[in-house]
């Protein structure tokens with residue numbers, strides 16, 4: 117059975133709820149899913165994975181969360197070539213620049229971003245966003 121790993125950071129739970137929806141979608145598609153808070157993840161966890169998801173809200177000034185996710189991403193970048201990555205995260209007031217930068221970063225590292233863009237949503241995910249995230253989980257399951 118394929119497995120979809122979902123590495124995420126969430127301060128107030130919105131991105132965590134999004135991560136859960138990705139996991140639900142992967143499971144509905146017949147895969148296993150593992151939710152991994154980035155603080156407990158290591159880049160080696162993803163070394164053998166062809167397809168996985170990364171979640172982080174917009175923090176700082178349109179940046180990844182800098183204590184855990186940014187260092188993780190910086191280390192991961194060197195091993196992203198050829199991988200399929202699903203990106204998602206919540207934001208509060210910005211123009212989603214953090215997500216566009218994150219997409220570019222993954223693509224520049226040689227990864228393919230599922231659907232060519234991440235799923236960004238203001239605040240807690242609504243029903244349509246949960247559906248989109250479930251679809252993302254299913255897409256990752258088919259590539260894992």
Ligand SMILES: Cc1cc2nc3c(=O)[nH]c(=O)nc-3n(C[C@H](O)[C@H](O)[C@H](O)COP(=O)(O)O)c2cc1C
Pocket residue numbers: 125126127128129130131132173174175176177178179206207208209210211212238239240
């Ligand atoms: C320190 C801090 C910085 C933030 N910076 C931004 C930002 O630059 N742009 C934005 O749209 N939202 C920003 N936000 C809002 C968060 O992205 C938003 O509250 C999000 O829903 C948090 O997701 P979470 O519940 O997964 O932690 C910031 C929030 C905090 C606490």
